Amino acid sequence: MANNYYDPADLRKFGEITEWSEELGSKFFDYYGKVFEEGALTAREKSLIALAVSHVVKCPYCIDAYTKDGLQRGITKEEMMEAVHAGAAIESGATLVHGVQMMNKYKKLSM
């Protein structure tokens, strides 16, 4: 076993989670595959969403996977970075919108 929590080579083994729970693992991968098919959104658009979410959930495996996926789809580095900013903006917005709660509480507690 590796001495660090994240090993890039572990991404290749993702499919092995099915070995310890075939039904749930298979259902997950079927669902996952279906989600990223062409639909009302293009597979290209979904790849960019996935890249943004990968950053927000801070998943190194997902970042590796969807950077590569984007390159394969001809997504430019400018598009990728804008997607990351879209994710980052929502994440920081989610923090900042709690500022209203802080303000509300402050006001309530203050004379």
Place this chain on the structure above:
Amino acid sequence: MPLKSLKARENDLSSPSKQQEFLNNGIFSDGELPRFKDKIAETNQLPLKPKKLEILQLNLGYMCNQVCSHCHVDAGPDRKEIMTVDTMQQCLEVIKTTGAHTLDLTGGAPEMNPNFRWFVKEASKAGIKDFIVRSNLTIILANKKYHDLPEFFKKYNVHVISSLPFYKKEKTDKQRGSGVFDKSIKALQMLNKVGYAQEGTGLKLDLVYNPSGAFLPTNQQAMERDFKSALKKDFDIDFNSLFAITNLPISRFLEFLIASENYEDYMYALVEAYNPAAVENVMCTNTISISWDGWLYDCDFNQMLDLKVNSKVKHISDYNEDLLNNREILISQHCYGCTAGAGSSCQGTVA
């Protein structure tokens, strides 16, 4: 971006046997990944045999005006290997009797062979109707003597297939050299101007997309759509089809994979994307590749690995199509490059 070929740099990987050694060892020798022969045996596709011969692919020489970082030929200005008139004569004799309908001329930059035009003329007289020239585009602008190539191609109804790794400057120049994108665009406009990819002319101009890095090409149709709309909008350029070609792990691309520590991941990606349906139509089943010095190979990649055909006939001087059609195709781990996903060939996807 290398400035010289592996050969000129005296890099170990310029040796075909060193490359073969690399492809046979490491993750493939300890069973971590299956060897290609074992993989195709799973679906009863071993031995791999030719079907009807359709294409004679002639490599007119390794000399090129560019030094692309992914080049599987290790071509460049410093390569002096050029097909001689004598070997061309031998090829013309074969052309007169072959069952193949297409002559596919590649290099290096095939146009840099001093006898290129003479050979096209003679092959045309010998009955070849379907010519392919794999042009790197920039050669058309490289020197005044090449400026009329579009007219020459038109005269012989040459089907032009050109590499353009991306429809944007940055990625193209990074892979193919500074200034290549602008020159390629200019050359495409010149080809359009003489009638290439214009309705009613019958003059075909196809582009080749190959990934600019350690990743596989995606859906060919989607890429074609993106290329067509971007090139039309930005440069008013038309072309017929886009061929998505996977980079094979040999020569300079192998050098890049090893140096960037992407080799194992790339081989994993190729093996994971293995598609038995693509094996059915790999180009070695309908093509014979002939090197600048007349040796016969199953494909241009085997030529670069110096894997000569497994047949009594190994040279153009002894050419015998019946004997050759009975050969077993030589395979190794690089073949995974042609069977990944929708497959890959000099004509794009195959599955």
